[in-house]
Amino acid sequence: MNTPRTSTWLTAALVALLAASVPAALANTNSGPVVRLFPTNVLEDIRATTQVAEDMENSLQEIIRRMDMQQQLYTESLCEGADGDQGCERIARQIGATYLQMLDVMSERLPEMEASVANTRDSLERRLREEIGLRTTPSSLQDSLVGQSPAIAAEAQPVLRGRSGVRLSDRFRQYQELVTTGRNGQSQSLTVVAADIYLDMADASQLIAATRQEIARTALMEQLNQSFGVITPEMAKVVGGVKQILFGEVVGDGPIAAPPNPIGEADYVSPLAM
Amino acid sequence: MNALRLLLLVLAGYLAIGCASETPDTCRGSLSGTLNAAMIDAESRLAEGCSYEFDRYFSELLIIAEANPDRRNPQHFSEFLLRQTANGTISRRTAEGLYNRYFNIKFVSLQGDYNTCSQTCPVRARVLSTMQNELKDKELGLLRVSNDAASFYRADHLYKEAELVLEATCRACEAGSRR
Numbered sequence: 001m002n003t004p005r006t007s008t009w010l011t012a013a014l015v016a017l018l019a020a021s022v023p024a025a026l027a028n029t030n031s032g033p034v035v036r037l038f039p040t041n042v043l044e045d046i047r048a049t050t051q052v053a054e055d056m057e058n059s060l061q062e063i064i065r066r067m068d069m070q071q072q073l074y075t076e077s078l079c080e081g082a083d084g085d086q087g088c089e090r091i092a093r094q095i096g097a098t099y100l101q102m103l104d105v106m107s108e109r110l111p112e113m114e115a116s117v118a119n120t121r122d123s124l125e126r127r128l129r130e131e132i133g134l135r136t137t138p139s140s141l142q143d144s145l146v147g148q149s150p151a152i153a154a155e156a157q158p159v160l161r162g163r164s165g166v167r168l169s170d171r172f173r174q175y176q177e178l179v180t181t182g183r184n185g186q187s188q189s190l191t192v193v194a195a196d197i198y199l200d201m202a203d204a205s206q207l208i209a210a211t212r213q214e215i216a217r218t219a220l221m222e223q224l225n226q227s228f229g230v231i232t233p234e235m236a237k238v239v240g241g242v243k244q245i246l247f248g249e250v251v252g253d254g255p256i257a258a259p260p261n262p263i264g265e266a267d268y269v270s271p272l273a274m
Numbered sequence: 275m276n277a278l279r280l281l282l283l284v285l286a287g288y289l290a291i292g293c294a295s296e297t298p299d300t301c302r303g304s305l306s307g308t309l310n311a312a313m314i315d316a317e318s319r320l321a322e323g324c325s326y327e328f329d330r331y332f333s334e335l336l337i338i339a340e341a342n343p344d345r346r347n348p349q350h351f352s353e354f355l356l357r358q359t360a361n362g363t364i365s366r367r368t369a370e371g372l373y374n375r376y377f378n379i380k381f382v383s384l385q386g387d388y389n390t391c392s393q394t395c396p397v398r399a400r401v402l403s404t405m406q407n408e409l410k411d412k413e414l415g416l417l418r419v420s421n422d423a424a425s426f427y428r429a430d431h432l433y434k435e436a437e438l439v440l441e442a443t444c445r446a447c448e449a450g451s452r453r
Contacts, residue, residue: 124446125445125446125449125450126446126450128442128443128446129391129443129446129447129449129450132390132439132443132446133389133390133391133395133443133444133446133447133450134389134390134391134447135389136389136390137386137387137388137389137390137393138384138385138386138390138393138394138401139384139385139386139387141384141390141436141439142380142381142384142385142432142436143380145432145435145436145439146379146380146428146432191439192435192438192439194442195438195439195441195442195443196438196442198442198445198446199438199441199442199445202445268345268346268348268349268352270348270349270352270373270377271352271356272352272355272356272369272370272373272374273373273374273377273378274370274374274378274380274382
């Protein structure tokens with residue numbers, strides 16, 4: 001027996017079902033094979049790495065800021081090469097102490113960061129190999145990359161490698177946003193996003209491993225130097241590495257192609273076209 | 275007298291054979307005029323047995339079209355290539371290859387029916403270098419001949435994306451094969 005109430009519910013359910021299925025059907029008609037690059041576990045890894053990066057940034061930001069100020073004071077006081085000046089030696093020792101403090105925090109936080117980055121890298125590596133490397137031909141890969149419309153490509157173009165200049169946690173947050181936007185309809189660009197994140201994670205892993213090695217060595221040296229008040233090149237190197245991991249590099253914007261003049265006529269499709 | 279006649283006959287025969295084996299003048303000259311006129315000229319020459327000059331004619335047609343860029347030029351080239359396929363001057367595959375190389379945003383150099391790990395990754399550097407060369411041809415076909423900047427920039431963007439995705443995918447394939 002169909003009561004008005006039941007039919008209203010049925011209509012609502014059908015409308016909801018249609019609303020959900022039409023975009024999916026449309027998405028399927030203009031794309032190649034369905035690639036699942038961001039299952040829940042990969043997203044969880046990215047979220048976890050965002051959190052770890054944020055915690056690490058927060059704990060180091062103040063120390064690095066203090067060290068930058070001390071370094072500035074040292075330079076402005078013309079302490080470079082001023083041997084025997086007691087004031088300069090005191091500043092140098094203060095810098096050394098702050099530096100040791102930074103190394104402590106780093107030693108404490110880096111293993112967790114390293115593990116989290118490695119998890120994200122490994123899970124993306126597996127997805128890329130299985131979904132793009134083994135389940136996609138070069139032709140279908142090209143089709144899926146071309147699949148995005150020019151308007152979408154211009155709007156949602158992922159931040160490609162070499163354009164960092166942002167905090168690590170912000171970068172991960174951008175990744176999360178890109179992935180979420182992509183999952184909501186622009187599935188094609190996810191291949192590029194996955195490749196981008198994976199290569200970044202691989203680089204970050206190497207950088208973190210190198211920095212950890214350097215920390216152990218320079219911490220010992222700095223403990224020795226504390227009695228002499230010396231600023232070593234190793235200190236600058238490690239601080240530079242930390243800044244690179246956490247806060248990115250400042251890179252100028254690349255050239256952007258000018259838009260073409262719009263022409264109203266419909267595009268010709270050749271029977272010879274791929 | 276007979277010997278002289280024989281000598282003249284041999285000489286005449288030699289000259290006749292020599293002239294026949296030379297390239298006819300109709301095949302040699304450059305194409306000129308409007309794109310349409312040049313295409314008609316090229317087609318008539320190809321029909322008269324100059325098919326071995328097809329590549330040169332196609333290059334000259336592109337140069338003529340470059341001097342007169344138009345959004346309809348891809349259509350003219352497509353129709354020209356289809357007629358040559360119908361006449362048997364070139365194969366359908368060659369026609370597709372030429373059209374897509376110059377007038378499609380997709381890359382002929384990035385094709386294949388096997389998985390990316392096994393087909394493209396072992397020769398990734400070579401594939402990218404070939405794509406780079408193809409991008410130059412697309413610049414001619416899409417940007418300079420067809421005045422279609424949007425399509426050329428999409429092709430350029432596609433090249434950059436393919437480069438990034440292949441770098442990541444091939445690294446992942448390599449890591450998988452090491453395990």
